[in-house]
Amino acid sequence: MDYDLTEQQQDIIDLAYQLGQQKVKPVREHYDQTEEFPWPIMEEIRKSDLFGVYVPEGYGGLGGGTTELVLVTEQLSRACGGIALAVAASALCGIPVLLFGTPEQRKKWLPDLASGKRLGAFTITEPGAGSDATATKTTAKLDGDDYVLNGTKNFCSSGNAAELYCLFASTNPKRGARGISAFVVEKGTPGFSFGKKEHKMGIRASWTYDLVFNNCRIPKKNLLYKEGYGLFVAQNTFDCSRPESALRRWASRKARSMRPWPTSACASSSARRSRASRPSST
DSSP states (O other): OOOOOOOOHHHHHHHHHHIIIIIIIGGHHHHHHHHHOOHHHHHHHHHHTTTTSSSSSGGTSSSOOHHHHHHHHHHHHHHHHHHHHHHHHHHHHHHHHHOOOOOOHHHHHHHHHHSSSOOOOEEEOOBBBOOGGGGGEEEEEEEETTTEEEEEEEETTTTGGGGGGEEEEEEGGGGGGEEEEEEEEEEEOTEEEEEEEESSOOOSEEEEEEEEEEEEEEGGGGGOOOOOOOOHHHHHHHHHHHHHHHHHHHHHHHHTTTTOOOOOOHHHHHHHHHHHSSOOOO
């Protein structure tokens, strides 16, 4: 088995690194100080087609996967962890749609996420349900062809900047963890508003908001997979996203150390040199 990076993966590293150093690094202090959302940088990332590296080509992506997403956010995090988080947060909305969405749902939402036309977000945390997602109090009650959402989510990365949200709510509170379901909610839906914006100690280029749902009606077809399988959707999403999350934090920390450190590109080059020096088996 070959663990070396492909030519496309190396190109992704080079492109993300150049974008981070040339476009992100010069303005990172501005966005961290002002807490403005970095829309001009999002446009640069869109032009570079880096939002959709994990999305199949049939939905407008580059056809990669978790590895490609890790490579992008690792290099962007070397310049600014807050700006890199916008890419990661958007993928957190796209991954569950990719894994569990119907063909119609994928066709509807993935192209916009892959192109960066719309940013995504993932919202599971509540004031009383942090690491214990089973304590979710937000409800989704079926009413005809709609689900009616009520409740509050907090600490949502990309908050008011996003336009698509993967949300988790209880469709059957009596069943506890097995009564939680996953949905996609679009910005601008009546009954969906934004609450408090968090003022953080760091990563301030990433907006963090409360999301408020007050009799918010969404179509029944916005349900991801099946009722009661919300935590199953969430855990499978985390399985795909945790490597990216770990590398993003590691890259930000190493970048702050101001010491030389090995990048994926260096590791790839070393692997290629090592392979080239091996005796031929023929």
